[in-house]
Amino acid sequence: MLPSFDILGFLVSWGTFLGIYAILAISLNLEVGLTGMANFGKVAFYGIGAYLAASLSVYTVLAVYHVAAAPYTTEGIIALGKYGGASPALDLGIFAASLMLGFIIAGCVGYLLTYPTLRVGPAFLGITLLAFGELLRIFLLNYQPLGASKGLSGIPHPFLWIPDPVLRERLYVLVVLGFLAVTLWFAERITNSPFGRVLKAVRDDEVAALCMGKHVPRVKATVLFIGSGMAGVAGVLLAFYMSSVNPNMFVPAVTFNIWAMVILGGMGNNKGAVVGAAIITFVDRILTFITPNLGITIITPDYIRWMIVGILIVLVLMFMPGGLVPEKPIKTPAWEAVESLEKESKEGGSGGGEA
Amino acid sequence: MTKPILEVKDLAKYFGGVKALDGVTLEVPERGVIGLIGPNGSGKTTLFNVVTGFYVPTRGEVWYAGERIDGLNPNEVFLKGLVRTFQIPRLFPSLTVLENVLLTPPRQVGERVLTAPFRSKWEKQEKELARKAVALLRKFGLGEYVRARVSELSAAHMKMIETIRGLITDARVYLLDEPAAGVAYTTARELFTFIKRLRDEEGLTFFIIEHRLEVLMDFVDYVYVLHNGRLLSEGKPDEVMSDPKVIEAYIGR
Numbered sequence: 001m002l003p004s005f006d007i008l009g010f011l012v013s014w015g016t017f018l019g020i021y022a023i024l025a026i027s028l029n030l031e032v033g034l035t036g037m038a039n040f041g042k043v044a045f046y047g048i049g050a051y052l053a054a055s056l057s058v059y060t061v062l063a064v065y066h067v068a069a070a071p072y073t074t075e076g077i078i079a080l081g082k083y084g085g086a087s088p089a090l091d092l093g094i095f096a097a098s099l100m101l102g103f104i105i106a107g108c109v110g111y112l113l114t115y116p117t118l119r120v121g122p123a124f125l126g127i128t129l130l131a132f133g134e135l136l137r138i139f140l141l142n143y144q145p146l147g148a149s150k151g152l153s154g155i156p157h158p159f160l161w162i163p164d165p166v167l168r169e170r171l172y173v174l175v176v177l178g179f180l181a182v183t184l185w186f187a188e189r190i191t192n193s194p195f196g197r198v199l200k201a202v203r204d205d206e207v208a209a210l211c212m213g214k215h216v217p218r219v220k221a222t223v224l225f226i227g228s229g230m231a232g233v234a235g236v237l238l239a240f241y242m243s244s245v246n247p248n249m250f251v252p253a254v255t256f257n258i259w260a261m262v263i264l265g266g267m268g269n270n271k272g273a274v275v276g277a278a279i280i281t282f283v284d285r286i287l288t289f290i291t292p293n294l295g296i297t298i299i300t301p302d303y304i305r306w307m308i309v310g311i312l313i314v315l316v317l318m319f320m321p322g323g324l325v326p327e328k329p330i331k332t333p334a335w336e337a338v339e340s341l342e343k344e345s346k347e348g349g350s351g352g353g354e355a
Numbered sequence: 356m357t358k359p360i361l362e363v364k365d366l367a368k369y370f371g372g373v374k375a376l377d378g379v380t381l382e383v384p385e386r387g388v389i390g391l392i393g394p395n396g397s398g399k400t401t402l403f404n405v406v407t408g409f410y411v412p413t414r415g416e417v418w419y420a421g422e423r424i425d426g427l428n429p430n431e432v433f434l435k436g437l438v439r440t441f442q443i444p445r446l447f448p449s450l451t452v453l454e455n456v457l458l459t460p461p462r463q464v465g466e467r468v469l470t471a472p473f474r475s476k477w478e479k480q481e482k483e484l485a486r487k488a489v490a491l492l493r494k495f496g497l498g499e500y501v502r503a504r505v506s507e508l509s510a511a512h513m514k515m516i517e518t519i520r521g522l523i524t525d526a527r528v529y530l531l532d533e534p535a536a537g538v539a540y541t542t543a544r545e546l547f548t549f550i551k552r553l554r555d556e557e558g559l560t561f562f563i564i565e566h567r568l569e570v571l572m573d574f575v576d577y578v579y580v581l582h583n584g585r586l587l588s589e590g591k592p593d594e595v596m597s598d599p600k601v602i603e604a605y606i607g608r
Contacts, residue, residue: 189472194457194465194481201447201458208445211407212520213433213461222468330450332465333478334457334485338501341489 019176027230036203041129047250049235080154095158106232151246266323366415393581438521
C-alpha cells in the first residue's frame with residue numbers, strides 16, 4: 001500500500017519551484033537560444049537576487065524594531081522570528097522593494113559584465129560569467145555581514161502575517177506563477193517582434209548583423225540586462241520561499257540544471273523553456289516527496305535526479321534534436337501583409353490570365 | 356565621369372611589419388561600376404575592411420558623400436549608406452528571405468526593447484516594410500522565395516538577395532567582394548547584368564572586387580589594380596588589360 005501522499009501540498013511545492021525555474025529557463029533561453037550568448041554564470045544573477053532580498057529584508061526588520069544584534073547571530077535570528085510577521089505592510093513592502101531592486105541590480109551587474117567581455121568573443125563571455133559566479137559564491141562564503149558560510153535566515157515571508165502556513169504557501173505559489181506568466185508574455189512578445197529578428201540575426205552571424213547596421217554590442221548588453229534581471233527576480237522569489245539563503249545554494253550545478261531545462265524543452269522557444277523547467281522540477285519534487293516514504297537509503301534522491309535528467313536529455317536529443325518544443329519561425333504582422341498581397345496578386349493574376 | 360561619392364586618400368594599413376595597404380588613393384564616381392583587381396594578398400579585401408569600418412587605418416582618410424568616415428564602426432558606416440557584401444554570402448540562415456530583407460531598415464520602432472512588446476506601436480511600420488520588401492523581391496524575379504529559408508536558395512540567388520536587401524534602405528554605394536566567385540560563367544554574367552540594371556534603374560554605385568576578369572571587364576567603367584598594397588595601374592578595362600605592369604603582376608614573377 002502506498003503511504004499517504006499530500007497531492008495538493010505536492011502541487012503547491014512543485015508549482016513554486018516550477019515558477020522560479022521557468023523564469024530562469026526563459027531568461028537563459030533569451031540569452032542562449034535567441035541571441036547565442038553562452039551564459040555559464042546564470043546562477044550568479046539568481047544569487048544576487050536572493051542575497052539582495054535576504055539582506056534587505058533582515059536588516060530592514062532589525063532596524064525598524066531597533067534590534068542591535070546582527071542578523072546572523074542567535075539573538076538576531078530570534079528577533080527576526082519574533083518581529084517577522086508583526087506588520088503586513090512592512091512584509092509586503094519589503095517583498096515589493098526586493099523584487100524591483102533584484103531586477104535592477106542583477107540586471108545592471110549583467111549589463112556591466114558585458115563591457116569587458118563582448119569585445120573579446122563569445123567563448124570568453126561564457127567562461128567569464130562562470131568565473132564571476134564562482135567568485136561571487138566564494139565572496140559570500142567569507143563575507144560576515146551576509147552571514148558567511150551559514151548565510152542569512154529568518155527572511156520574513158511576505159504573507160507571514162497570515163497564521164495558516166498552508167494558506168500562506170498557496171497564496172505564494174499564485175504570486176510566483178503570476179510572475180512566470182508576465183515573464184513568458186514579455187519573452188514571447190519580444191521574440192515575435194523586429195527586436196526578436198535582430199536577436200536571431202546576431203545569433204546567426206554577428207559580423208553580418210554589424211554590416212546591416214545593427215549595434216551588436218548594445219543588443220547583447222540589452223539582452224543580458226533583461227536576462228539577468230529576470231534571474232534576479234527568480235532569486236528574490238526563492239529567498240522569500242525558502243526563508244533562508246546560503247552560499248551553497250548557488251553552485252555552478254544550478255546553472256547547468258537550467259541549461260538542461262532549456263536543452264530539453266527546446267533551444268530558442270520560450271514555451272519549451274517552461275516545459276523543460278516543468279519536467280525537471282517535477283522529477284526533483286517527486287523524488288523529494290517519495291524517497292523518504294520508500295525508505296531508500298543506499299542512494300540519495302540527488303543522484304537519481306541527475307541520472308534521470310541525463311537520460312532524458314540523451315533520449316530527447318536522439319529522437320527530437322530540436323527539443324520537446326522546437327524553435328518556431330518569428331511571427332510578426334509582416335506575414336499578414338504578405339498574405340494579403342499574395343491574395344491580391346492571385347486574384348489579379350488569374351484575371352490577367354483570362355484577359 | 357561624375358563627381359566622386361567615395362574617396363580614399365593616401366590610405367595605409369599596417370599589420371605589424373606587413374604593409375597590407377601602403378598609400379592608396381582612389382575615387383569611386385556616383386553611379387559608377389568600378390572594379391578593384393589584383394593578385395591574392397594585394398590588399399583588396401583589406402581596403403574594403405578599412406572603408407567599411409572593420410579596421411582603423413594606420414594613415415589616410417576615407418570620405419563618403421563629403422563626410423569623413425574612417426574610424427567609424429561597421430554599423431555606423433552602414434547607416435551612412437554603404438552596403439558591403441562578402442565573398443561567401445552572409446545571409447541569416449534561421450530567417451526567411453523576407454525577414455532577411457526586413458532586418459535591414461535602420462532604426463525600426465519595433466527593434467527597441469521597450470516598444471517591441473507592444474505590437475500596436477510598430478505594426479503599421481512593419482506591414483509597410485513588408486509590402487516594400489515583397490515588391491522589391493518581385494521586381495527582381497524572386498517573389499516566389501519570400502517564404503523560403505536561405506538554405507533553400509541557390510548561390511546566385513543568395514548573392515542577389517544580399518544586394519537587394521540594401522535597396523530597402525537609402526544606401527547608395529555597394530561594395531561587393533567577389534560577387535562572381537563560386538558560380539557558373541553564365542550565372543556570373545547574369546549577376547553582373549543585374550548589377551548594371553541596379554545602377555541604371557536605381558542610380559546606385561558599385562565598387563567590386565573580382566578575380567574573374569573575363570566577366571568583370573565586360574561590365575565595369577573603370578578599374579583599379581592593387582599590387583602589394585599599392586596602386587599599380589588604373590584606367591578603362593582595355594587600357595588596364597594591356598598594361599604591361601598588370602600583365603607582369605598577374606602572370607610573371
